[in-house]
Amino acid sequence: MGSGKHKLAPPDPGEVPKAVINRLSLYLRELQHLLRSGKTTISSSQLGRLLGFTDAQVRKDLTCFGHFGHPGIGYRCEELVAAIRRILGTDRVWTVALFGVGNLGRALLGYKGFGAKGFQIVAAFDQDPRKADATIDSIRVHPMDRLEEIVAHQQIQLAMITVPASAAQKVADLAIAAGVCGIVNFAPVTLSVPEDVSLVGVDLATELEQISFSVANRLISR
Amino acid sequence: MGSGKHKLAPPDPGEVPKAVINRLSLYLRELQHLLRSGKTTISSSQLGRLLGFTDAQVRKDLTCFGHFGHPGIGYRCEELVAAIRRILGTDRVWTVALFGVGNLGRALLGYKGFGAKGFQIVAAFDQDPRKADATIDSIRVHPMDRLEEIVAHQQIQLAMITVPASAAQKVADLAIAAGVCGIVNFAPVTLSVPEDVSLVGVDLATELEQISFSVANRLISR
DNA sequence: CCGTGTGAAATCGTTCACAGCC
DNA sequence: GGCTGTGAACGATTTCACACGG
Numbered sequence: 001m002g003s004g005k006h007k008l009a010p011p012d013p014g015e016v017p018k019a020v021i022n023r024l025s026l027y028l029r030e031l032q033h034l035l036r037s038g039k040t041t042i043s044s045s046q047l048g049r050l051l052g053f054t055d056a057q058v059r060k061d062l063t064c065f066g067h068f069g070h071p072g073i074g075y076r077c078e079e080l081v082a083a084i085r086r087i088l089g090t091d092r093v094w095t096v097a098l099f100g101v102g103n104l105g106r107a108l109l110g111y112k113g114f115g116a117k118g119f120q121i122v123a124a125f126d127q128d129p130r131k132a133d134a135t136i137d138s139i140r141v142h143p144m145d146r147l148e149e150i151v152a153h154q155q156i157q158l159a160m161i162t163v164p165a166s167a168a169q170k171v172a173d174l175a176i177a178a179g180v181c182g183i184v185n186f187a188p189v190t191l192s193v194p195e196d197v198s199l200v201g202v203d204l205a206t207e208l209e210q211i212s213f214s215v216a217n218r219l220i221s222r
Numbered sequence: 223m224g225s226g227k228h229k230l231a232p233p234d235p236g237e238v239p240k241a242v243i244n245r246l247s248l249y250l251r252e253l254q255h256l257l258r259s260g261k262t263t264i265s266s267s268q269l270g271r272l273l274g275f276t277d278a279q280v281r282k283d284l285t286c287f288g289h290f291g292h293p294g295i296g297y298r299c300e301e302l303v304a305a306i307r308r309i310l311g312t313d314r315v316w317t318v319a320l321f322g323v324g325n326l327g328r329a330l331l332g333y334k335g336f337g338a339k340g341f342q343i344v345a346a347f348d349q350d351p352r353k354a355d356a357t358i359d360s361i362r363v364h365p366m367d368r369l370e371e372i373v374a375h376q377q378i379q380l381a382m383i384t385v386p387a388s389a390a391q392k393v394a395d396l397a398i399a400a401g402v403c404g405i406v407n408f409a410p411v412t413l414s415v416p417e418d419v420s421l422v423g424v425d426l427a428t429e430l431e432q433i434s435f436s437v438a439n440r441l442i443s444r
Numbered sequence: 445c446c447g448t449g450t451g452a453a454a455t456c457g458t459t460c461a462c463a464g465c466c
Numbered sequence: 467g468g469c470t471g472t473g474a475a476c477g478a479t480t481t482c483a484c485a486c487g488g
Contacts, residue, residue, distance in 0.1 A: 017479065021435050025428040029410055043447060051412055055447090056481055063449060071448045072488040088431045089438025096430070107329035108426070113410060117427040118434070158433060181440070182433035188251060188335060190273055198436040200429050204330070205339040206247040207422050208318070209310045211380060211404035212340070213243050214420040216311025239457065265469060277469090278459055285471060293470045294466035 020061045021088070026051050027058070028084045035077050043074035090118035097156045097180070099171045100163030101126040101141055104186055108160060110137045122154055127167070144171075151178035158182045165189040242283045243310070248273050249280070250306045257299050265296035312340035319378045319402070321393045322385030323348040323363055326408060330382060332359045344376055349389070366393075373400035380404045387411040 030050055034042060044062075045055035062068050062075075068083050069075050085091040096119050098105055108114075109124060124141045126132060132143035142150055150156070159175045161168055161183060168187035175183070182198040185191050188206075193199050252272055256264060266284075267277035284290050284297075290305050291297050307313040318341050320327055330336075331346060346363045348354060354365035364372055372378070381397045383390050383405060390409035397405070404420040407413050410428075415421050 018432075019479080021432055022428070024435075025425070025431045026412070028431075029425070029428070030412065033411070045447085054481070056483095057479095059448065060450085060480075067449075069448045070488075071486075072446055074447065087435070089434040090431060094430075094434060103329040103332040107325040110325040111426060113427055114430065117431065119427070119430050157437070158430065160430075182437040184429050184433060189255070190248070190252065196440065198433050198440075200432050202424065202426075202429055203247070203251070204333060204424075205335055205341070206244070206251070207406050207424055208316075208336065208341050208380070208382075209247045209250075209312060209339065210240075210243055210422050211406060211420050212311040212316060213246075213309070215379070215404040218418070241457080267469085276459065278461095279457095281470065282458075282472085289471075291470045292466075293464075294468055296469065 016064050020064060023051075023053065023057070023061050024084050024088060027061070028081060028088070031077050031081045031084070035081065039077055041070075041074045041076050042080075044069070047075070085118070092118065094119050094158050095154060095156045096121045096158045096160060097151060097154075097175070098124040098139075098160045098162065099126075099144075099147075099175065100161060100167075100187075101128075101131050101136065102162060102164075105160075105162035106136060108162065109139050119158070121160075122156060123150055125150075127163070144174075147174050148178040151175065151180060156180060159184070161185045161187055161191075163187060238286050242286060245273075245275065245279075245283050246306050246310060249283070250303060250310070253299050253303050253306070257303065261299055263292075263296045263298050264302075266291070269297070307340070314340065316341050316380050317376060317378045318343045318380045318382060319373060319376075319397070320346040320361075320382045320384065321348075321366075321369075321397065322383060322389075322409075323350075323353050323358065324384060324386075327382075327384035328358060330384065331361050341380070343382075344378060345372055347372075349385070366396075369396050370400040373397060373402060378402060381406070383407045383409055383413075385409060 027047060030047065044058040048055045048058045059069070065087050066083070068080055082091070098108055098121055101124050105124065109121060114121060121139055124136065124139050125144050125147055126141055127144050129143055131141055134141045157180065159180045161171055163171050165187045168185060168189050169191055172183060172185070172191050172193060176193060176197055181196065183191070183193065185199065185201045188203045190201070191199060249269060252269060266280040270277045270280045281291070287309050288305070290302055304313070320330055320343055323346050327346065331343060336343060343361055346358065346361050347366050347369055348363055349366050351365055353363055356363045379402065381402045383393055385393050387409045390407060390411050391413055394405060394407070394413050394415060398415060398419055403418065405413070405415065407421065407423045410425045412423070413421060
C-alpha cells in the first residue's frame with residue numbers, strides 16, 4: 001500500500017476544536033499566497049504574525065494532525081500546503097450543487113476560486129421553470145423536480161443553498177434524501193439536518209451585525 | 223429624553239466573548255421569525271432548542287447585558303428583539319458602501335434583508351470606469367477615485383469589500399482613510415487594519431473547507 | 445542559535461444546580 | 467408549577483516555558 005511520507009495522526013474527530021479547522025483554512029490560504037511570492041519555508045511565528053495568531057497557536061494547531069515542521073528550519077510551504085489539504089480533505093475534488101439561482105446563486109456560480117480549492121460546482125437548480133435548462137458560467141441549471149435524479153446520477157456530495165428562507169428547509173431535505181452529505185446554507189434561517197450531514201450557515205446580515213456591535217461598542221475587532 | 227425601560231448593563235467590552243455576539247444575531251433572527259408567526263413569549267429552553275443551544279447558554283448570553291426575562295413567563299419576544307437590536311447597535315440605520323461591483327458585489331447590492339436589519343447600502347464603487355455611473359438596484363455606482371469624497375460626504379460608516387484579493391488591502395486603506403470604521407471583507411486575503419477599525423472576514427472557500435473536513439472525517443461505511 | 449513539539453499552567457467559555465420570583 | 471439569574475464546577479482552549487533536534 002502507498003506509504004505516506006507523513007503519517008496523518010489519528011484525526012480523532014471529536015477531539016479537534018472547530019476553531020482549529022477554521023485556522024487551518026487560513027493557514028492554507030496564506031501559504032498559497034506565500035508560495036506564489038516565492039517563499040519556500042516559514043516559521044510558526046512568521047505565519048502567526050501574518051494572520052494575527054501566536055506562534056504557539058500555529059504549532060499546536062498543526063500538531064493535532066502530525067509532525068510537519070523541521071526544527072531550526074520551520075515549515076516547508078509546499079509540504080505544509082499538501083498536508084493541510086490532506087487534513088481538510090481538499091486534496092481531491094468535491095462535487096457541489098447549487099440550489100437557488102437568484103442574485104447570490106448566480107454570483108457563486110461565477111465565483112472563481114472554488115475550483116482551485118477543490119470544489120467543482122457541477123449543477124444548479126431553480127424552482128422557476130423559466131430559469132431551468134439555461135447554462136450559467138457553463139453550469140447547467142435544472143428544474144427542482146429533477147433534483148433527486150441529477151444529484152444521484154452525478155454523485156453530488158455537497159450543496160450550497162441560496163434559495164429564499166421559506167424554501168430552504170424543504171430544499172435541504174430533498175438534497176439530503178438524494179445523497180448530499182454536507183451543506184453550506186446562505187438562507188437566513190436555521191436548518192435542521194440529520195447527525196450524519198454536515199452543516200455550515202453563512203448569514204450575510206449576521207456578519208454585518210458583528211461589525212455593528214463592535215463599532216457601536218468601540219471594540220477592537222477580532 | 224427617553225429614559226430606557228431597561229438599563230443595558232455595562233457592556234464591559236473585553237468581557238463579552240465574540241461567540242456570544244454571534245449567538246445574539248441568531249436569537250434575533252429566530253425571534254423575528256417567531257414574532258411573524260404570532261408567538262409573543264418564549265422560554266430560554268424553547269429558544270435554545272430551536273437553535274441547538276442549551277437553556278443555560280441562552281440565559282447566560284442575555285444576562286451579559288441586562289435583565290430581560292420574566293421569571294415564570296420567559297422572554298417577551300418583542301421586548302427581547304428590541305433589547306438585542308439595541309445591544310447589537312442595529313436599532314439605528316448604518317450607512318454602508320460596497321466596493322467592487324463584480325458578481326458577488328452585484329448580488330449583495332440586490333440582497334433584500336440588509337435594510338430590514340438596519341443596514342442601508344448607499345453607494346457602490348468600482349475600478350472599471352465602464353461600470354461607473356450606472357445604477358444597480360437603485361444604488362449608484364461610482365468610480366473609485368471618488369471614494370474619499372463620497373464616503374466623507376455621505377457619512378458612510380461601514381464597508382463591504384468584494385474586489386479581487388489583489389486589490390482588497392488598497393481599497394480597505396482608502397476606505398478607512400475616508401472615515402469607514404467597520405469592514406466586512408469577502409476577498410480571500412487577510413487584511414490588516416488599525417485597531418480602531420472593526421473587521422470581519424468572510425471567505426466562501428473557507429466555509430466549504432469546513433464542510434469538506436467534517437464530511438471527510440466521518441466514518442463512511444459502505 | 446533558531447525553531448519545533450509538548451506537558452503544565454493559565455485563561456476562557458459552558459454547563460450545572462439551585463435560590464428567588466411569578 | 468414553570469422559569470429566570472447566577473455563583474460554582476467543569477471542560478475546553480490558549481499560552482507559557484522548556485527539552486530536544488538541525
